[in-house]
Amino acid sequence: DIQMTQSPSSLSASVGDRVTITCRASQGISNYLAWYQQKPGKVPKLLIYAASTLQSGVPSRFSGSGSGTDFTLTISSLQPEDVATYYCQKYNSAPITFGQGTRLEIK
Amino acid sequence: EVQLVESGGGLVQPGGSLRLSCAASGFTFSSYEMNWVRQAPGKGLEWVSYISSSGSTIYYADSVKGRFTISRDNAKNSLYLQMNSLRAEDTAVYYCARDHPPFVYWGQGTLVTVSS
Numbered sequence: 001d002i003q004m005t006q007s008p009s010s011l012s013a014s015v016g017d018r019v020t021i022t023c024r025a026s027q028g029i030s031n032y033l034a035w036y037q038q039k040p041g042k043v044p045k046l047l048i049y050a051a052s053t054l055q056s057g058v059p060s061r062f063s064g065s066g067s068g069t070d071f072t073l074t075i076s077s078l079q080p081e082d083v084a085t086y087y088c089q090k091y092n093s094a095p096i097t098f099g100q101g102t103r104l105e106i107k
Numbered sequence: 108e109v110q111l112v113e114s115g116g117g118l119v120q121p122g123g124s125l126r127l128s129c130a131a132s133g134f135t136f137s138s139y140e141m142n143w144v145r146q147a148p149g150k151g152l153e154w155v156s157y158i159s160s161s162g163s164t165i166y167y168a169d170s171v172k173g174r175f176t177i178s179r180d181n182a183k184n185s186l187y188l189q190m191n192s193l194r195a196e197d198t199a200v201y202y203c204a205r206d207h208p209p210f211v212y213w214g215q216g217t218l219v220t221v222s223s
Contacts, residue, residue, distance in 0.1 A: 034208065036152070043202065043213045085151075089154075089209065091208035095154060095168050095169070096208055098151060099151075100151050101152070
């Protein structure tokens, strides 16, 4: 099975910073990669799908890139409401797999 | 408005069984693939199972294969997860999620606690 490895597992940044989270697949998955945001006590929210397509209603400060095995989620200017855990998900084939998550905090 | 409402969670002893339900509304249930995803307390997301719109194609995570059974009743707009031989490590909030991934719509989840 394909494994998804996110890095870092946690990070702390200041408001206005550019933040980058990386997700690596153990085998190529083309662009079948999604990113989710989960705030404490809330249901996960889809941010990006097909590696780089912004879900409707998601702020444009979020962007995704990558293809094959290496993917990136970028927040161009961190806002206080972005405090959350972020997960990547590969969905090219079963089993569907999530990364272990990246906890993002405000410094 | 798409709504997914899970029910059936609770406390169960190791080795026991539980049946989760997900009631769908606000869309044509029979046209959509469905999934179960779980999240252990303080842990990450884990996909559990997938069922096609007709129910003809089903997939499971290795961690639940042979113990859990996903099913659906399109006439009742409902998704189910029959969980047998439950283990402590199955303790989690169980979410139903619509679509072949990615998952736009999620329910609020139902908590399953496996403990003696």
